[in-house]
Amino acid sequence: MILVSGSAACRAGPSEEGRGGPAVPTTPPGLESPTAPPDSAIPDGPLGASIRRGKAILFATGDSLPTHVGDALRCVSCHLDGGRRANGSWVGVYGRYPQYRSRNGSVVTIEERVNGCFRRSMNGDPLPPDGPDMRDIVSYLWFLSRGTPVGAPAATGSRRERFSSLQADTVRGHATFDSICSVCHGKTGQGTPAAPPLWGPQSFNIGAGMARVRTAAAFIRDNMPFDRPGSLTDQQAFDVASFVVAKPRPDFPGKEYDWPNGDPPPDVAYPTLAASRKAAASKRAP
Numbered sequence: 001m002i003l004v005s006g007s008a009a010c011r012a013g014p015s016e017e018g019r020g021g022p023a024v025p026t027t028p029p030g031l032e033s034p035t036a037p038p039d040s041a042i043p044d045g046p047l048g049a050s051i052r053r054g055k056a057i058l059f060a061t062g063d064s065l066p067t068h069v070g071d072a073l074r075c076v077s078c079h080l081d082g083g084r085r086a087n088g089s090w091v092g093v094y095g096r097y098p099q100y101r102s103r104n105g106s107v108v109t110i111e112e113r114v115n116g117c118f119r120r121s122m123n124g125d126p127l128p129p130d131g132p133d134m135r136d137i138v139s140y141l142w143f144l145s146r147g148t149p150v151g152a153p154a155a156t157g158s159r160r161e162r163f164s165s166l167q168a169d170t171v172r173g174h175a176t177f178d179s180i181c182s183v184c185h186g187k188t189g190q191g192t193p194a195a196p197p198l199w200g201p202q203s204f205n206i207g208a209g210m211a212r213v214r215t216a217a218a219f220i221r222d223n224m225p226f227d228r229p230g231s232l233t234d235q236q237a238f239d240v241a242s243f244v245v246a247k248p249r250p251d252f253p254g255k256e257y258d259w260p261n262g263d264p265p266p267d268v269a270y271p272t273l274a275a276s277r278k279a280a281a282s283k284r285a286p
Contacts, residue, residue, distance in 0.1 A: 054140030070123040072202040087222040092148035105260035120208040173243030199247030207252025217241035
């Protein structure tokens with residue numbers, strides 16, 4: 001059972017699903033977020049109610065906000081263990097915003113970042129930034145970040161860079177998908193009650209971060225298969241990510257305006273206007 005938003009997006013974890021046998025650990029050794037407070041530390045009163053509702057939205061996103069979600073994923077499809085897993089961690093994220101994001105070419109707030117996920121990973125519509133749903137989501141992110149230094153960087157780049165020297169083989173990736181990932185995600189990647197669709201109309205759109213091969217490969221390498229996280233090699237993870245990302249998925253209108261300074265990462269799945277202009281200018285230069 002492997003995969004790209006996979007484990008996270010299962011409707012419930014293995015112990016909840018009652019698949020039989022002992023429950024598997026949800027967080028493999030070395031990928032914990034030790035500074036995240038336990039749920040028992042959620043305070044009473046209105047603040048605690050907001051935090052709990054924010055968590056409920058992130059765990060049952062489509063059911064909670066059906067008019068804002070356009071696919072079969074949940075926020076915890078990519079942010080495992082309720083955002084406590086290192087790859088995709090929400091621990092400390094509250095203290096990293098506002099921040100400059102090259103994809104936007106501007107400084108963005110945490111509310112804008114959340115709405116970016118609704119538009120891309122959820123293939124849906126943004127929330128009112130000053131509404132109660134956004135407030136409660138941000139309250140949960142604040143809670144997870146308690147005790148984490150403000151501005152502490154996310155350790156994501158190094159996990160992606162380990163794939164920079166590899167050559168993808170989608171044939172091998174297809175074989176790995178068929179033998180491992182399809183158990184939970186279905187033979188055609190359509191998803192099952194245990195795991196979300198990885199391509200097709202009910203999956204994340206092409207503008208999502210998970211539609212980048214290195215991002216998907218890092219997620220797979222660290223977290224999949226769900227019952228044996230970390231058991232794939234870097235090459236296997238990279239191959240299966242390349243196979244999955246190459247499959248059809250919803251479009252993201254306006255994607256050509258991403259990375260307006262012409263600095264997209266090398267694994268972006270679509271051309272951007274700024275990068276095209278920059279390349280053309282480079283060719284004209286003496």
